[in-house]
Amino acid sequence: HRSKSTGLPGAKERTLVAVKPDGVQRRLVGQVIQRFEQRGFKLVGLKMLQVSEDLLSEHYCQLRQKPFYPNLVHYMTSGPVVVMVWEGHNVVQTSRTMVGHTNPTEAQAGTIRGDFSVHVSRNVVHASDSLEGAQREIQLWFQAKDLLDWDCCDQASTSEV
Ligand code: IDP
Numbered sequence: 012h013r014s015k016s017t018g019l020p021g022a023k024e025r026t027l028v029a030v031k032p033d034g035v036q037r038r039l040v041g042q043v044i045q046r047f048e049q050r051g052f053k054l055v056g057l058k059m060l061q062v063s064e065d066l067l068s069e070h071y072c073q074l075r076q077k078p079f080y081p082n083l084v085h086y087m088t089s090g091p092v093v094v095m096v097w098e099g100h101n102v103v104q105t106s107r108t109m110v111g112h113t114n115p116t117e118a119q120a121g122t123i124r125g126d127f128s129v130h131v132s133r134n135v136v137h138a139s140d141s142l143e144g145a146q147r148e149i150q151l152w153f154q155a156k157d158l159l160d161w162d163c164c165d166q167a168s169t170s171e172v
Contacts, residue, residue, distance in 0.1 A: 110136050
């Protein structure tokens with residue numbers, strides 16, 4: 012009898028991904044989710060909400076002084092967003108690669124921004140840019156009770172079948 016596996020190292024890493032208002036309005040939520048599922052990440056939190064300016068200014072605290080900040084607030088509050096927490100090995104860095112360059116003009120084809128967007132002020136998705144950023148953003152957007160730890164059906168022991 013082998014002891015229960017704890018998974019690959021770093022398998023519990025988590026990041027925050029959001030489909031921004033343009034992504035929701037363009038019916039891209041499913042395609043964004045599909046890419047993260049298909050890559051092999053685990054969805055542990057999901058909600059749709061209308062973002063407040065207060066939440067946004069916390070989320071984008073490093074950008075408050077930027078000239079484009081007022082437009083960014085207008086964009087991000089222009090409709091609901093779908094915000095998610097994804098879990099898995101190296102998920103923070105891999106999500107950034109999947110999302111692509113901030114400016115869609117620079118984003119490679121095959122990335123979400125490279126496949127679905129043309130302008131930096133309508134770039135469809137957000138993904139945390141570092142481990143520390145991910146922890147900060149997850150706490151900002153989610154209560155701990157709304158993040159679910161779950162196991163895959165193919166991990167059940169024979170005694171449960
Ligand atoms: P990121 O979303 O790739 O992490 P950040 O530099 O953190 O990039 O910028 C946050 C968001 O602010 C971008 O995704 C984009 O929507 C918006 N943004 C960034 N730079 C510009 C700009 O030069 N003009 C307009 N919007 C911008």
